[in-house]
Amino acid sequence: MVRKDRAFQLAxxxxxxxxxxxxxxxxxxxxxxxxxxESAILQNGYNFWPKEFxxxxxxxxxxxxxxxxxxxxxxxxxxxxxxxxxxxxCLIAYSLTVPNxxxxxxxxxxxxxxxxxxxxxxxxxxxxxxxxxxKNTIWALIIPGLLCNGxxxxxxxxxxxxxxxxxxxxxxxxxxxxxxxxxxxIVLPISVPIVATIGFMQALMYWNDWMxxxxxxxxxxxxxxxxxxxxxxxxxxxxxxxxAMSGGGNVMASLPSTTTRMAIAVVGMLPIAALYxxxxxxxxxxxxxxxxxx
Numbered sequence: 001m002v003r004k005d006r007a008f009q010l011a012x013x014x015x016x017x018x019x020x021x022x023x024x025x026x027x028x029x030x031x032x033x034x035x036x037x038e039s040a041i042l043q044n045g046y047n048f049w050p051k052e053f054x055x056x057x058x059x060x061x062x063x064x065x066x067x068x069x070x071x072x073x074x075x076x077x078x079x080x081x082x083x084x085x086x087x088x089x090c091l092i093a094y095s096l097t098v099p100n101x102x103x104x105x106x107x108x109x110x111x112x113x114x115x116x117x118x119x120x121x122x123x124x125x126x127x128x129x130x131x132x133x134x135k136n137t138i139w140a141l142i143i144p145g146l147l148c149n150g151x152x153x154x155x156x157x158x159x160x161x162x163x164x165x166x167x168x169x170x171x172x173x174x175x176x177x178x179x180x181x182x183x184x185x186i187v188l189p190i191s192v193p194i195v196a197t198i199g200f201m202q203a204l205m206y207w208n209d210w211m212x213x214x215x216x217x218x219x220x221x222x223x224x225x226x227x228x229x230x231x232x233x234x235x236x237x238x239x240x241x242x243x244a245m246s247g248g249g250n251v252m253a254s255l256p257s258t259t260t261r262m263a264i265a266v267v268g269m270l271p272i273a274a275l276y277x278x279x280x281x282x283x284x285x286x287x288x289x290x291x292x293x294x
Contacts, residue, residue, distance in 0.1 A: 034262035057263035093156030140216035
């Protein structure tokens with residue numbers, strides 16, 4: 001049995017190492033390509049070490065004076081949106097675990113419907129711009145993403161139902177605690193894994209979002225980092241095509257269109273990727289416990 005266990009552990013470690021390399025190798029290639037000159041990539045292809053070290057792609061990106069402001073906007077939107085979104089999600093999820101709550105089946109069906117159907121882009125645009133009038137405001141980057149994740153509500157509800165002893169909540173109610181106090185004093189402190197899981201997913205959604213900027217923002221001072229990087233990439237591709245059509249081959253080669261795509265991916269990815277190791281333990285535990293039980 002000991003030999004079989006060791007053989008199994010050795011095989012499992014080998015498989016996990018291979019899978020880790022399959023994930024890590026493309027990331028390393030992406031980063032190295034962003035530091036390679038455009039001409040070297042066109043001539044030699046992608047390499048794990050730059051044939052010609054070049055920072056033209058990053059120079060092209062950071063010469064845009066508004067990139068720091070766009071980073072600040074995205075950080076603000078991510079922090080505020082995540083904090084408010086997690087609070088709303090957990091409050092709704094906890095309310096669905098309260099026994100004898102009036103209208104609980106109706107609320108559950110309503111949430112399930114939102115997971116299956118959507119009103120579409122045009123009704124959403126008309127609602128946010130004409131009724132709530134959030135166009136060209138910072139709230140246009142926050143509010144549309146707050147109430148659109150029924151999946152997270154269901155995961156949190158299952159976690160609360162499966163991992164919080166009903167006797168603990170019932171004794172708190174007998175002692176006269178309100179449901180709000182029970183939620184903030186008892187439920188949240190022992191629900192760190194699911195809160196961190198939902199928070200990380202919410203933060204990832206806000207950080208990578210550029211569609212709200214495209215739909216609701218025309219003021220360049222309110223554009224987030226992802227929308228700005230997307231505009232820079234579009235401009236680089238346009239310049240490369242225009243140069244090719246005009247016959248400016250040397251000019252086209254000097255335009256960092258390929259390396260710009262790599263650098264944009266690095267600039268947009270690294271900040272949020274750096275946070276993942278801090279959430280990994282809670283993320284895995286929250287997903288497995290919240291999704292399997294119930």
